[in-house]
Amino acid sequence: MKSYRKELWFDIPSRRAFINITPQITACILESGIKEGFVLVNAMHITASVFINDDESGLHQDYDRWLEKLAPHEPINQYEHNRTGEDNADAHMKRQVMGREVVVAVTKGKLDFGPWEQIFYGEFDGYRRKRVLVKIIGE
DSSP states (O other): OEEEEEEEEEEOSSSOEEEEOHHHHHHHHHHHTOSSEEEEEEESSTTEEEEEEOOOHHHHHHHHHHHHHHSOSOSGGGOSGGGGTOOOHHHHHHHHHHOSEEEEEEETTEEOOOTTOEEEEEESSOSSEEEEEEEEEEO
């Protein structure tokens, strides 16, 4: 069995964003040479997420509004966590809802997706450099 590891880095110029990282994951699979196996993709920051869904801008706007209703950023003093000097308690909660990671089967050297599925990086506390781990195992 072979193993492959790579970190993808992101500089998000806004507080929140959804980025389709499927092309980068596809490139990692090609680079790994693995034809049959699994790819794990996880956000390595507790205020970001990785998830699978449709690449449709209206859906992403809906997610953004829904998450902001669930865990609004302001007022900042509504969260105990922010009393530590942070201002990102909402981002921790948004990450909890959207998830930390995805695992996708690799079949014949490609992501074995259902219709419309794509992999996304979700950022909830941007303005700084963040990373995603890609780990592929298989033959």
